[in-house]
Amino acid sequence: MSEFEDEAIVLGARLHGETGAIVHVLTEQHGVYAAHIAGGASRRLKAMLQPGSPVVFTYRARNTDQLGSARLEASGQGPDLLDDPTGLLGLQCAAAMTREVLPERERHDGAFHALNALLRAFAIPDIWPAIYVRYETGLLEAVGYGLDLSSCAVTGSHDDLVYVSPKSARAVSRASGEPYHDKLLRLPQFLLSSQGGLSAGDIEDGLKLTGFFLERHVFHPHNRPLPEIRQRLSEALADRPA
Template sequence: MDWSGEGYVLSVRKHGETSAIIEVLTRDRGRHAGLVRGGVGRKMRPVLQPGNKIQLDWHARLSEHLGYFTVEALTSRAAELMDDRMALSGLNAVCAIARETLPEREAHPYVYDAFEVLLDNMDNPDIWPALFVQWEAGLLKAMGYGLDLSSCAATGSNDNLTHVSPRSGRAVSASAAEPYLDKLYALPSFMMGQPYVTPEDVHNGLALTGYFLETRVQWGVNRTLPDARAQMITRLTEEGHARAPTPR
């Protein structure tokens, strides 16, 4: 069984003396693994970096086999961002989350498309942190745990939605949220279509999507979120692109 396509490298691990097993994210085949002969050699090492886009040809005798890839470089995102430590931390985080949360060989084209948009904007620190949050929200939806931000869980109103309930994943209006602020997650304005992003919004968005990824997606497989995500948040905070709101 053979197939060809494009995909993004998510992870690489050495196999034997010279080969590597890689995981890639593809639009039509989802997260897919395969062996690359010579994958740890000098020629292939720059190609097989997380975040790089590659042309793939997968070959196996049976579909359930690991199979092997022949690959060709298309874009070298990792090299482009090498001097931008904050963007590189975001690149590592999104690859790690995709690797650890997406089911193997299950296509999620909208997740793939949003992944591509995020990577295309990694050179713009005013844009990509919010895109990262939106990508995680889309990932939750694809996994069957989408947030419902259409109306208030308490009143049914769709006006002035400011928080999200950690129990239901539904939005809550400002008036209904007031007595329970310490129990709710703040809803970033950009997730409601507003055109501006603040460091507080980024912080709140990452806290929101991180909570649901942790408790809905990862809890079922007894795993936490990857360390790369926490490292990204630390970097965003150090650079002033994420900031916890001032207590009221």
């Protein structure tokens, strides 16, 4: 018998049978879990099953290998983004990427708290895209492929880091990288410091950077592309005025 109760964030749900649903959540202490929700097709539970909804997730299964069942209780309100199509797209993308990147049933406390921070950031339209990019760097770190932005891969210098090597995922300084700039990934300065500020093109460069390594290390090894919603988010944010 497997049983637990945990704080969780809903990542998505789909109908199952006539009245039920299968929900995916990111829990604080147990990682990503899927479960059957009795009555999940009901109007009462519909809002609670939307991506980003904070819930108390009470899970039960006869054994650890089977899909268990769960009860959900609302523990707060998710972001209100009905009048913000780009923000809603960002929320849906964050939920989809979390589900696709993190292995199921592996504890990832950092990802849970980072997703909570991102959900709060959606209230600030000028800020959340940068927080979203940071969230993807955290997903990479959670699965063992974090970027090393601490110093230049060539000289060890900590100054003027403006590129990332696609081979090593390490930062490269302007002077060292300039001869090879067309082969390197651009490093937006907001990834180096929360005080770095945002310049035109930074979000686009940040999404290209994290997308490159997510494709290489997470999706391509399993013959899968980046989720289509991720491409739509990149296009939507690239079209936004700086």
